[in-house]
Amino acid sequence: MLKHSNIDAILKALAEPTRREILERLSRAPASVSDIAAPYKMSLAAIVQHLQVLEECGLIKSEKIGRVRTCRIEPGGLDGLSEWIGRTRTTTEKRLDRLGDLLSEMDGDEPTK
Amino acid sequence: MLKHSNIDAILKALAEPTRREILERLSRAPASVSDIAAPYKMSLAAIVQHLQVLEECGLIKSEKIGRVRTCRIEPGGLDGLSEWIGRTRTTTEKRLDRLGDLLSEMDGDEPTK
Numbered sequence: 001m002l003k004h005s006n007i008d009a010i011l012k013a014l015a016e017p018t019r020r021e022i023l024e025r026l027s028r029a030p031a032s033v034s035d036i037a038a039p040y041k042m043s044l045a046a047i048v049q050h051l052q053v054l055e056e057c058g059l060i061k062s063e064k065i066g067r068v069r070t071c072r073i074e075p076g077g078l079d080g081l082s083e084w085i086g087r088t089r090t091t092t093e094k095r096l097d098r099l100g101d102l103l104s105e106m107d108g109d110e111p112t113k
Numbered sequence: 114m115l116k117h118s119n120i121d122a123i124l125k126a127l128a129e130p131t132r133r134e135i136l137e138r139l140s141r142a143p144a145s146v147s148d149i150a151a152p153y154k155m156s157l158a159a160i161v162q163h164l165q166v167l168e169e170c171g172l173i174k175s176e177k178i179g180r181v182r183t184c185r186i187e188p189g190g191l192d193g194l195s196e197w198i199g200r201t202r203t204t205t206e207k208r209l210d211r212l213g214d215l216l217s218e219m220d221g222d223e224p225t226k
Binding site: 007008011012014015016017020023024027028029073075078081082084085086088089091092093095096 | 120121124125127128129130133136137140141142186188191194195197198199201202204205206208209
């Protein structure tokens, strides 16, 4: 279960396209920092900073073995955000369903000519 | 269908707790700008700015009738983000399933003593 205060940090982390790309890549397979950095023109330091942001909000984890730091996705890291979206959508849909029912009832109550 | 470039704007909009609260409220029922502002200590101008951010990224819409501007949630506004999260989670889960299968196979191959 994700701490509620963490949703802010997760949304800020995901609002950056490079960080979303890195997360998509790690969802397919773990990778070393240098492999993650390879497709990008930015400095290794900038990539490391992006990885730190992703790690601090619990979306990835990393482990250094010898000289190589390997990053992997944290399973369930997106669960809290996904639940929040689900709740907000469900509330909207339920309300619109009720509105639809009400309109149908009103339509049904119309005197037939 | 949400434009891909819009995901950035949506994530930035949602990364602010007040804007998430406003969206949750509007998911329950449409509301006027002054009703939305009522529970907050911040200025009406600040609330209007939050509402503009939510409207510009397609999460809400507003309509002015006479002197009253009413805001309502845009149904489907969170769909694009929800789909992105779904895809990223599915990729992770499929990979972990394959890893699980592989480990089971390796376990099965162990010579019995």
